[in-house]
Amino acid sequence: MTPRTLVFVGPTASGKTALAIQVAEALAETGQPAEIVNADSMLVYRGMDIGTAKPSPAERARVRHHLIDILEITETATVAHFQDLARAAIADCHRRGVLPILVGGSALYxxxxxxxxxxxxxxPQVRAYWEAELERRGSAELYRELQRQSPAAAAEMLPANGRRIVRALEVIQLTGRWVPTLPSWEYALPGVVQIGLALDRELMDRRIAERVDRMWAAGLVEEVRGLVARGLREGRTASRALGYRQVLDFLDGGCTEEQAREATVAGTRRFARKQLGWYRRxxxxxxxxAGHPDNCARVLRLLGE
Structure with missing residues (x-):
């Protein structure tokens, strides 16, 4: 039989992790082991727990998780490297007769x-040039540069995502054009079943605000303070994560703590809407x-088809 690959996608705060764990445990009861493969680029960082809504130790004890806490915050995570790691984890699951459950972050990943x-x-030289320009000019100005060179590329990313803007400008300089981020709709993995969790926009916005409030109450500011001592500011990827860059701005005196919290809510809402737009295509x-009590049973039926 062709091995299956189950994938959960959807906006922030839609309950992907909780449903993935529920499905994995239900499959285990039938004799089919299942393990979760993380597809969120920020869950790979050790110590970035609160602001990433990382699965708790108790959740990870219930179902084995792959690709969590595998990098230091000073290391850079790239899509290409993550692709290799995730595909290797999925292939390992298939070899062992385990169903891999990919739990998504962004549509790109x-x-x-x-x-x-x-x-x-x-x-390296071209990349270094644009990274220096990012440092000198800032992500907003570099985003305007990208808009001038390739409006199509700029439309695919957020103005604050300096790392992706640098990569796009590098590709344009090397190849003369922007290769669309998302390829044709053709699976590279066997037996893929993709499940999307849909949320009403008003409910999604409310859940995001509640999640950010919980992060603040759980000690996100203190978590960031501790990570600064471990080199968070030097981490080109980790330091730009939602929540973390806003708290860093607060700690640097660029805004009040309340403004940092509000900016985190607003940024997360924009990100969630953009990702939902990609998934809807x-x-x-x-x-x-999202949250329907019969979702686990529905997923199991889809896997059995």
Whole structure:
């Protein structure tokens, strides 16, 4: 039989992790072991727990998780490297007769893992130039530069995502054009079943605000203070994570703590809407209403088809 690969996607705060654990435990009761493969680029960092809503130790004890806490905050996570790691974890699950459950972060990372997705090459000198420009000019100005060079590329990313802007400008300089981020709809993995969790926008916005409030109450500011001592500011990827860059701005005196919290809510809402827009273009996804009590049973039925 063709091995299966289960994928959960959807906006922030839609309950992907909770449902993935529920499905994995239900499968285990039938004799089919299942393990979760993380597809969120920020869960890879040790110590970034509160602001990433990382699965708790108790949740990870219930079901084995892959690709969590594998990098230091000073290391850089790239889509290409993550693709290799996730595909290796999925292949390992298949070899052991385990169903891999990919739990998504962004559309870019999920698609890079499950679809046929090739990355343009890189050049250290060109990359270094644009990174220096990012440091000198800031992400907003560099985003305007990208808009001038390729409006299509700029439309695919957020103005605050300096790392992706640098990469886009590097690719344009090396190849003369921007290769669209998302490839054709063709799976590279066997037996993929994609499940999307849909949320009403008003409910999604409320859940995001509540999640950010819980992060603040759980000690996000103190977590960031501790990570600064471990080199968070030097981490090109980790320091730009939602919540973390806003708290860093507060600690640097650029805003009040309340403004940092509000900026985290607003940034997370923008990110969630953008990601939901990308996912909605993929007609291979089976959409379920987030939080519906029958979702686990529905997923099991879809796997059995």
């Amino acid at each position: 999920t698609r890079a893992i499950v679809d046929r997705f090739e990355f343009p090459g890189t050049d 993929d007609d291979r996804i089976h959409w379920l209403t």
